[in-house]
Amino acid sequence: MDHQEQRGAAAVTPDETDLAILRLLSRDAGMGAAEIGRALDMTQPATWRRIKRLQDAGIIAGRRIELDNAALGFGVTVFLGIRLATKGRTSLEEFERAVTAIPEVQLVQHVLGQFDYRLRIVARDIADFERILRRRIMTLPGLGQVEANVMLSEERRPGPLG
Known part of the structure; x- marks a missing residue:
């Protein structure tokens, strides 16, 4: 069921x-x-x-x-906005299959707006993020524009139930 x-x-x-x-x-x-x-x-x-x-x-x-990512040695969180170069059902499925195989990618969101996808990536430090970006993200199929935002701090909100 x-x-x-x-x-x-x-x-x-x-x-x-x-x-x-x-x-x-x-x-x-x-x-x-x-x-x-x-x-x-x-x-x-x-x-x-x-x-x-x-x-x-x-x-x-x-x-x-x-999990506390920093306590586990992952001190950097980066949000990536990704726009695919080509759009179509095949490229979406191929991109999703490839991106979900990257262990540092914690979250993959298919979104509406300026980008096609939003990713949450954890890395040990900025040098580690650069390695992930160059070797894993930039080689994804159908990749077009990429915009990175490094998280400085995070405030937890309780959600809709208060």
């Missing part, structure tokens, strides 16, 4: 309790049902059932851990 079928099979409109659970999980995806239940004055089984229902409905799409 794919994501669309899951959503259709178990349509859920989150109530205030569901939203409170989602807020807690969005801050710390590792929280268990017992801990969430204590925070919301609910039993662990009732909390677990709500989380399971939200997962089955596709509202909770997964849980992730967040």
Whole structure:
């Protein structure tokens, strides 16, 4: 059953309790049902059932851990705007296949606007980024214009649930 079928099979409109659970999980995806239940004055089984229902409905799409890139030795984050030289379904698929194979590329976004793609790349330092740019990015199929923006700082925002 794919994501669309899951959503259709178990349509859920989150109530205030569901939203409170989602807020807690969005801050710390590792929280268990017992801990969430204590925070919301609910039993662990009732909390677990709500989380399971939200997962089955596709509202909770997964849980992730967040790594500290700097602590792992990746002190530079660069956002690249990429415009392809040629556009067409084949070039898009070929570009996407090649760019997702580059380990330093953390995020590939197909976007509308000045660029066709936006990439988030991590590197150990500027010299490492230059190596990645020259040896991996500049050799991508269909590559046209590239614009780099080095991230100086990042402020975390809580998201739509507050």
